[in-house]
Amino acid sequence: MPEFTPALLVAGVMMVSLNAYALLAGADFGGGVWDLLATGPRRERQRHLIAQAMGPVWEANHVWLILVVVLLFTCFSPAFSLLAIRLHIPLSLMLIGIVLRGSAFIFRSYDSQADQVQRRWGRVFAVASLITPVLLGMMVGAVASGKLTSGGGAGGFVATFVSPWLTPFSFAIGIFALVLFAFLAAVYLTVEARGTDLEEDYRRRAILSGIGVFAAAGAALLIAGHDTSGAPLMWRGLVHSKWALVFQLATGAAALMALFALAGRRYYLARMAAGAQVSLILWGWAVAQFPYIVPPDLTMESVAAPDVTLKPVLLALAVGAAILFPSLYYLFRVFKSSETRSLSRPQ
Amino acid sequence: MDDLLAARSQMAMSLAFHIIFAMIGIAMPAMMVIAERRWMTSGEAIYLELAKRWAKGTAILFAVGAVSGTVLSFELGLLWPRFMEFAGPIIGMPFSLEGFAFFTEAIFLGIYLYGWKRITPRAHLLAGVMVAVSGTLSGIFVVIANGWMNTPAGLVMTNGQVVSFDPIRAMANPAAFSESLHMTLAAYAATGLAVAGVHAFLLLRQPDNAFHRRALSVSLLLGVPAAVLMPLSGDINARFIAEYQPAKLAAAESLFETQRGAPLVIGGWPDPDERTIAFGLEIPRLLSILAYHDPDAEVIGLDRFPREEWPPVAIVHLAFQTMIGLGSYLALLGLVTCYLMIRKKDLIKRRWLLKALVVGAPMGFIATEAGWVVTEVGRQPWIIRDVMRTADAVTPMPGLVATFIAFTLLYILLSIAVVWVLSRQILRSPKITEEAAHA
Numbered sequence A: 001m002p003e004f005t006p007a008l009l010v011a012g013v014m015m016v017s018l019n020a021y022a023l024l025a026g027a028d029f030g031g032g033v034w035d036l037l038a039t040g041p042r043r044e045r046q047r048h049l050i051a052q053a054m055g056p057v058w059e060a061n062h063v064w065l066i067l068v069v070v071l072l073f074t075c076f077s078p079a080f081s082l083l084a085i086r087l088h089i090p091l092s093l094m095l096i097g098i099v100l101r102g103s104a105f106i107f108r109s110y111d112s113q114a115d116q117v118q119r120r121w122g123r124v125f126a127v128a129s130l131i132t133p134v135l136l137g138m139m140v141g142a143v144a145s146g147k148l149t150s151g152g153g154a155g156g157f158v159a160t161f162v163s164p165w166l167t168p169f170s171f172a173i174g175i176f177a178l179v180l181f182a183f184l185a186a187v188y189l190t191v192e193a194r195g196t197d198l199e200e201d202y203r204r205r206a207i208l209s210g211i212g213v214f215a216a217a218g219a220a221l222l223i224a225g226h227d228t229s230g231a232p233l234m235w236r237g238l239v240h241s242k243w244a245l246v247f248q249l250a251t252g253a254a255a256l257m258a259l260f261a262l263a264g265r266r267y268y269l270a271r272m273a274a275g276a277q278v279s280l281i282l283w284g285w286a287v288a289q290f291p292y293i294v295p296p297d298l299t300m301e302s303v304a305a306p307d308v309t310l311k312p313v314l315l316a317l318a319v320g321a322a323i324l325f326p327s328l329y330y331l332f333r334v335f336k337s338s339e340t341r342s343l344s345r346p347q
Numbered sequence B: 001m002d003d004l005l006a007a008r009s010q011m012a013m014s015l016a017f018h019i020i021f022a023m024i025g026i027a028m029p030a031m032m033v034i035a036e037r038r039w040m041t042s043g044e045a046i047y048l049e050l051a052k053r054w055a056k057g058t059a060i061l062f063a064v065g066a067v068s069g070t071v072l073s074f075e076l077g078l079l080w081p082r083f084m085e086f087a088g089p090i091i092g093m094p095f096s097l098e099g100f101a102f103f104t105e106a107i108f109l110g111i112y113l114y115g116w117k118r119i120t121p122r123a124h125l126l127a128g129v130m131v132a133v134s135g136t137l138s139g140i141f142v143v144i145a146n147g148w149m150n151t152p153a154g155l156v157m158t159n160g161q162v163v164s165f166d167p168i169r170a171m172a173n174p175a176a177f178s179e180s181l182h183m184t185l186a187a188y189a190a191t192g193l194a195v196a197g198v199h200a201f202l203l204l205r206q207p208d209n210a211f212h213r214r215a216l217s218v219s220l221l222l223g224v225p226a227a228v229l230m231p232l233s234g235d236i237n238a239r240f241i242a243e244y245q246p247a248k249l250a251a252a253e254s255l256f257e258t259q260r261g262a263p264l265v266i267g268g269w270p271d272p273d274e275r276t277i278a279f280g281l282e283i284p285r286l287l288s289i290l291a292y293h294d295p296d297a298e299v300i301g302l303d304r305f306p307r308e309e310w311p312p313v314a315i316v317h318l319a320f321q322t323m324i325g326l327g328s329y330l331a332l333l334g335l336v337t338c339y340l341m342i343r344k345k346d347l348i349k350r351r352w353l354l355k356a357l358v359v360g361a362p363m364g365f366i367a368t369e370a371g372w373v374v375t376e377v378g379r380q381p382w383i384i385r386d387v388m389r390t391a392d393a394v395t396p397m398p399g400l401v402a403t404f405i406a407f408t409l410l411y412i413l414l415s416i417a418v419v420w421v422l423s424r425q426i427l428r429s430p431k432i433t434e435e436a437a438h439a
């Protein structure tokens, strides 16, 4: 068991935030994917349900990412700097995706209700929702693969700024993230659609994408094991560390439980299982690359800010959490509790 | 365009874009809360309608503010990784606090926008108050971080190397107070008077529309006091930079020679090579009076600094003049409005006042952009004054022109879309007569 240093505590908070981002904003991205794939006679109503589910919460969900970034540059600034240099291109593309998705979503909610205008904003929103998670996943893949050496720069432009993130492995992780978020969104939407004729639509989508998650995970693992293009370091962590096996088994169990719950129409259980599955995948990644923050050069302790920084930040996090969690609880109670759900609509 | 210039331009463009939406995000919630509160006390439904309409517009602008702010958080690293690597641990604290302010802001804005029918009116009003307070706090926290770049405090240096630092003292940096006060007032003044200008424009066409009358009174309530206070708060800033950042003041005033009883130059075009200023109107001793409240005080000029440490004099000077000029107009407009209101005159009948308000509508925002140019360009060549040069902070990534162009195009498109969507909202505003409003 590692020692609970301030650096480890901050890193833990960052992982919790990343986890919250994946569970909440991840599902919002997934919602965009289903918006794009909406079909059949109930197409417009499917889209409407997605917009209604996201409307009140997506901006709050998005702040989890900001928190991760801020903590990264405050407490592990050399890692932030390295990532910002080497992943400049995918980060910029991701930002464009974030800008387009957020603004198109809000324009669609508030602009003229004429069908054609709606459809145009809707298209931008959906396509940006598709591309952004892939880029996010590719960057996680680039980190996990251990190709972001801190030396960098000697090998020319492509070797420094492109090759680390444009690999089969990172691409596989990008697709994996996309399918996973779509799965998560579909599962949440079964809860939102309960009792309406949209329920079956989303149940079917959830089961299909749940199977897709298995396929994408399998592909990513195969590539990870492949020595040069994969993520050898990650692979070793995943296969050889004693914790890793526990995570693998638990993730698999949660995934199966989600699928069985969907088959039996037990949507709340499915939602919990899917959430657990996504969380376990993230923590499995964290454990597998521990103690590295950006392998192969930067460990957590080697880049951590001194205690004069970390301790006040931890204090601020504690005070902030005391305000944040009751507020979040209130937000989700107002909009996501079953008695009041049908009322929500922008005024 | 070399990479450094591209990075500086991209940063400037992104910040200049974001600040518009940030200011609206700071001030609009306060106006919505005032309108909603008037609805609760007076029972006039028109105020509720007003709060709801403003909320719609704010929702759109807030989302653009949130996404452009996200871009900035990453750009700090994408463009200035060396700066962030060094400064992150020192000045990350206000950014972390800002993170929580964003959370409260986004959470309660969600509740405010979508919760009209779901919670009690009182809880709803309270949600609005939370948005207004946390919006203001997020602005203050980020400006504190900027204050540290201008007056880096809490550093222990030996031989030009930082040996240790203290994040709490960095946060309590000397510039934090004057900058965050001035910025917060600017947000209220600019937004309040911009909204007043829009409704004044519509009142010129529909003088009887009670909707715009109510809107005008609420927006003036916020904008006018702030606009009147701007020169007073700006005086604190000017005296502050005279003491702590003399190169910035010297550039802003194009003061090439250190002198006692320094004159204030109004207008004019400085020539840094000749060290002269052409076409300016000189008012003797006024700069000494403004900067030190003493007609004989010595004001430090650019001659005290090596040439390569001068900020771009002409840009800073021009921006400073712009801010002061527009600020004087708005403060005067505010005073006249105050006078008329105290004398209980009907503002709507004075078409010249409505016209003056229309003219003033964009000025607060332009003054703000100009003010930031003074602060940021006036700090050059330093990214952290006297500690790190901007040129040493930039990323090694080549070809930054490409990202600069990409983000500029993105923001131009976004601006067009925002204007388009908003103007359709405004055009759809209701027409309500006074009689109907009281019914």
Ligand code: HDD
Residues within 6 Å of the ligand: B150, B175, B178, B179, B180, B182, B183, B185, B186, B187, B189, B190, B230, B231, B232, B233, B234, B235, B237, B238, B241, B248, B323, B324, B325, B326, B327, B328, B330, B363, B364, B365, B367, B368, B369, B370, B371, B372, B373, B374, B375, B376
């Ligand atoms: C509504 C906008 C607005 C108006 C009317 C004014 N300002 Fe301003 N000014 C700003 C908006 C602004 C700003 C954009 O908000 C700045 C940039 C950084 C800051 O703290 O505030 C600023 C900066 C700024 C600075 C530089 C501060 C620094 O770098 O630390 C000075 C000296 C002044 N202002 C002085 C004035 C004076 C004497 C004004 C009298 C009319 C005035 N400002 C009106």
Ligand code: HEM
Residues within 6 Å of the ligand: A059, A062, A063, A066, B018, B019, B021, B022, B023, B024, B025, B026, B061, B062, B063, B064, B065, B066, B067, B068, B069, B070, B071, B072, B073, B076, B102, B103, B105, B106, B135, B136, B138, B139, B140, B142, B143, B183
């Ligand atoms: C380097 C400078 C800046 C960075 C990194 C930054 C970052 C951000 C981020 C990440 C957000 C999004 C929060 C969300 O999702 O809700 C945001 C929004 C906001 N920012 Fe900034 N910001 C900067 C400059 C400023 C300045 C100078 C001000 C104001 C004085 C300001 C005030 C705000 C406000 C009020 C919001 C809330 C959103 C809105 O109302 O539009 N920011 N900023």
Ligand code: HEM
Residues within 6 Å of the ligand: B008, B009, B011, B012, B015, B016, B018, B019, B080, B083, B142, B143, B145, B146, B369, B372, B373, B376, B377, B379, B380, B382, B383, B390
């Ligand atoms: C939102 C209002 C702001 C505006 C309009 C603004 C404007 C500018 C401009 C014009 C530049 C380019 C200066 C030059 O290189 O000649 C710049 C640079 C910069 N600003 Fe700001 N600024 C704002 C607030 C902030 C805040 C709050 C921060 C940080 C906390 C900040 C951090 C920076 C950094 C890191 C640079 C790049 C380095 C440099 O050029 O010195 N800015 N800004």
